[in-house]
Amino acid sequence: MSSEALTRLQVTIVIAVIVGAMVVGVSVWWITKPKPCPPFDLTENAVEVGIRVEAEGVALRYEEAFFWSEDQFSAIVENQDEFSSDLIGNFSDSLSTYGEREEYAVDADVEFNETGKSTVLKCVVCGAVSKSGNRYSATFFWLLKPLRLDFIDDDFEHPEKGLSWQGYISGILTTINLRFPVSVPAWCQPNGHCHAHVWWES
Numbered sequence: 001m002s003s004e005a006l007t008r009l010q011v012t013i014v015i016a017v018i019v020g021a022m023v024v025g026v027s028v029w030w031i032t033k034p035k036p037c038p039p040f041d042l043t044e045n046a047v048e049v050g051i052r053v054e055a056e057g058v059a060l061r062y063e064e065a066f067f068w069s070e071d072q073f074s075a076i077v078e079n080q081d082e083f084s085s086d087l088i089g090n091f092s093d094s095l096s097t098y099g100e101r102e103e104y105a106v107d108a109d110v111e112f113n114e115t116g117k118s119t120v121l122k123c124v125v126c127g128a129v130s131k132s133g134n135r136y137s138a139t140f141f142w143l144l145k146p147l148r149l150d151f152i153d154d155d156f157e158h159p160e161k162g163l164s165w166q167g168y169i170s171g172i173l174t175t176i177n178l179r180f181p182v183s184v185p186a187w188c189q190p191n192g193h194c195h196a197h198v199w200w201e202s
Contacts, residue, residue, distance in 0.1 A: 045072050046172050053125075054179040055138060055198075060125040062105070064091075065118050073117040084110040087121050095125070099142040103127040135190070137199045140178075144196050147174070151186070152195050158185055163193065 048067040053060050068076065076083050088108045095103045108123035129138040144150060147169055156163045156176075163178040182191045182200045191200040 045069075049169070049172055049174045051143070051174070051176045052179070053140075053143065053177070055129065055136070055181065058126075058129040058131050058136070060128055060138065062121075062123050062125050064121045066120075067116065067118045070117060073119075076119060077112060077114075080110075080112065083119070087119070088123075091121060091123070094146050095142050098145040099128070100139050101127050101130070103139075103142050134202045135199065136202065137197065139197055141196045143176075149176075150195050151193050151198075158183065163198070 045068065046066045047069055050063075050065040050067075052063045052065075055061075087110055088105075091108070092105055095105060104126055105123040106126055108121070111120045111122065112118075113120065125142070128140070128142060129136055131137075140151070149165065149169075151163060154165060154167075156165045161180050161183050163176075163180075163184065165176045167174060178198070180191075180198060180200055181202060184191050184193045184198050184200060186193055189199075193199070
């Protein structure tokens with residue numbers, strides 16, 4: 001074998017060794033790299049959900065509390081910033097997808113409760129309530145559609161100055177409480193509600 005052929009063989013062997021080492025190195029890194037926290041699929045991981053909405057003029061104060069298992073809450077706390085960003089982003093996306101009046105959220109924030117193993121999304125929903133004189137009209141399509149609920153068909157109860165419902169959504173116990181300045185019986189005037197709207201006079 002000529003020296004030139006030997007040199008080519010040596011170069012080929014060196015390249016093969018380098019490429020092999022790179023493949024092994026990348027494979028080892030991929031297998032041993034820290035795994036990211038699994039996606040926070042609220043429909044699967046939450047133990048219980050509580051939603052509260054309170055009408056204040058043309059604003060709706062919104063709170064959504066998620067209660068978690070201890071293991072899931074620990075994972076959430078380790079990734080607070082990512083979790084908060086995802087939760088607020090998902091809520092904003094839902095508003096724009098299901099809203100009928102270009103609703104949007106302001107002052108959104110997520111609180112973490114170590115004692116109760118819960119997270120609470122708080123914000124003000126704007127654009128869902130309109131006012132004409134002393135008459136208010138609010139849409140709740142943005143809340144009901146993604147949950148596949150309906151004030152009438154799903155038998156929301158009528159506590160004084162509110163609407164409420166409790167049941168299971170995707171296997172998770174969910175409680176919804178809506179508060180208004182006055183009582184809002186179904187189909188009544190001047191204060192009442194239909195399938196997804198509520199109206200009242202101040």
